[in-house]
Amino acid sequence: MFNDFKMVDDRPVYVQLKDYVQDMIVKGHLLEHQKLPSTRELSKLLAVSRNTVLNAYAELEQDGIIYAVKGKGNFVGKVTTLKTSPIELDWKNRLNTATLLADEIDLVRQDIQWQKGMISFTSIAPEEKLFDVENFKRAFLTRMSLEGDIVLNYGYAKGYKPLIDYLLRYMEVKGVDISNKDILITNGFTEGLDILLSSIAKKSGRVLCENPTHHAALKLFRLHGLEIHGVDMSDDGIDMGQVEKTLAKMDFDFAYLIPSYHNPTGIVTSSEKRNAIFQLFSNYQIPIVEDGFNEELRYSSSHLAPLIAFSGSGNNIVYIGSFSKILFPGLRVGWILADKELIASLESMKRARTIHTSTLDQAVLYQYLQDGYFEKYLKKARAVYKKKYELARQACMEYIPFCKIRGDGGLHLFIELEVGIDARRLLEKCYDEGVVFYPGDVFYTNGLGKNTFRLGFSRLSEEDIVRGIQIIGDTLRNDRRG
């Protein structure tokens, strides 16, 4: 007894001792009314100060785990944990189909197991080494000293007011008329889309989107039981002819579009096409959910207004934004910018489901933005990613045979191989050579794209980017030969 007490370095010893004794008691190794070692004995036995033992015993007594008898010492108290025969429910059988579907279509679970030392093109998360940790700490300390107590207490479902005001202004200088609009802060883009999908009434039950498109959005559409209609992409965005035909044929509850650095193709929808898209969907009175994905990460210098800027004081575009894709994904902060009344209803949903988004995340992000660190960070990040992008593109041209690369930037490339070549088969072969990537078919609404794959390069070194692409090219060539 007490011989197996093991200390860890970075935790107060009295707390460790308290937990240890409590654990012995609740597990029945020490019995009710059993006498505990005196503080003197125990401190000697464990080679800790007597004060440590006194503190631990005092807390245990306060919690009713032990009791003291004056002049006699400390004894184990009454701790009820009557253990009866364990009940085993079959939980799988008690889950609904949406949850089983979520399990089934969870990409992370399907993922080929990544091994240490491999070159992985699967991630499009930002490069950690770029993170501006020092200024982030600075922003934290500034905000905490200004209103630490407010940051740590309950906030509002709608979000942290200074951040909302900042973002409204941020969208205003992008050309958005914010007069009848408002913002709801969410736990990243994904919660924003999920709350919206949970709120929109199913009339036709159909959504129109680009094909391929963002797989997390496709997953949510499926979980919400929507019928997904994908429209092919041409080089400057969605194929307008197909859109027209589709809209003429059937009704849609909404459309979901990613006009900038479309995931996975990287295509940037041109200004002319943005205007045409806005006009066409307006004619059909179909709202557009605009995914502001990586809008900030432009490598070229031509101004492009988001779709919502085209709507003026109208309310048919719902914009969902997030800085987390390039700034700090560990902070879960996104936002929905939309019609004021719509936001008020979404706010009720948000309150019912998660009360509000972390005030700490929002407040520190606000301070970081407000202090102008974002602009500086973006300049640095753009330069690094642009270089990697050009390098990756160049390497693809050089090493991967028969490929078509679309898109103008972002943190990934989307490769189309000759029709008939199976990217999943290629992945298997590349895996043996220590290289992994995302097969493109997961982004397709209709099972197509078997000959496509996505290469995320943001977190790889320049050396690994070139080497990895070279291996993919060699593997492809060998496979075709063999």
Add this chain to the structure above:
Amino acid sequence: MFNDFKMVDDRPVYVQLKDYVQDMIVKGHLLEHQKLPSTRELSKLLAVSRNTVLNAYAELEQDGIIYAVKGKGNFVGKVTTLKTSPIELDWKNRLNTATLLADEIDLVRQDIQWQKGMISFTSIAPEEKLFDVENFKRAFLTRMSLEGDIVLNYGYAKGYKPLIDYLLRYMEVKGVDISNKDILITNGFTEGLDILLSSIAKKSGRVLCENPTHHAALKLFRLHGLEIHGVDMSDDGIDMGQVEKTLAKMDFDFAYLIPSYHNPTGIVTSSEKRNAIFQLFSNYQIPIVEDGFNEELRYSSSHLAPLIAFSGSGNNIVYIGSFSKILFPGLRVGWILADKELIASLESMKRARTIHTSTLDQAVLYQYLQDGYFEKYLKKARAVYKKKYELARQACMEYIPFCKIRGDGGLHLFIELEVGIDARRLLEKCYDEGVVFYPGDVFYTNGLGKNTFRLGFSRLSEEDIVRGIQIIGDTLRNDRRG
């Protein structure tokens, strides 16, 4: 032009100037190809350094908002924000019934408007002045210096590993057999319950709970379309006779119980009753969702194991915990402790809906707990709240006529007036006297409790607690007389 440029103090001036010029351009106040003032002119006009103007122009040029012609100056670029006639959709008509219901039953929207200077007993949020801001900052800086880059990048849907391990151990010393169990980190208790409700199959479609009970849980049950069966409370917890009768009569998908400091009554379910509850629901194979609400905030010193400790290695209890009720509600961190396989499925749902909970929140909370600050904070907080609790209870006994007070602690008191007295009418009268509280009927499953109300005292000064309760008592007496 440029005369209405107004600077704010705490933001880099070049960023403010950049935003200002961009705003003028996207709003059409500056036209395409129009020449901008030279950097020298503008710096003079606005009394800012020339470098500031140079920086602003450089960023605008990089973003494609303006263009430079060598030797000629800077000009407005092509900025497309074609504004057409605005489209007005009727969003209310496009929302589903759950969302309209969420709007309708949103307590915050129904709230009597609180005015400055009033004594408000509505909140049960922790007292901000108690917050241990300094140690929180310390925990933040420690964690950031250890792995700032990891904290800021994407994490895992299941949660931050060190925090999960900490919580498993934390629950283990409470007597829980963790061998076949696992933890999913959520955005507070509310998201935990919502994810669970979104995942459990509707078979009977019924939930059994205490009556009254936590209104946020009731709201979620309603939004998920569950049929709610409330069982009356006796002084030591739920009425077991009624539970037995109810279970014999019909089937339930699950039960929802708050064994410690039950909200709103404050009742602590006795150890004997916990055992009886566990046995009875086990016999019927009905899982229990245990709300660990304020379990940490015990004022008396007798050990009470959570219900899940009674299940041993069984899997029929799902425990949802949160420190946010007493520690830092601004950080949205809660957790579900349950059967390993169930947690794996809930994790897929969590990933689909919010990717993961803020790593920043989780990591700083972990460090704060690991460093033993929580124990110290709890000791201080308990002392303060206990004093307020006793004071409030004493004042109720003294000033409020014909009342029954139940419960043993927590951050609130639940008052039962004589049957026939309308607490909402009392609230209206008290409002005129500058005192507000929560009418009790919102906690009832069946429209009862019209003669009850809840007094949250955590954030009030001792003086205001006594004065407020005195006013309620006086108002009640006057009303009965009048």
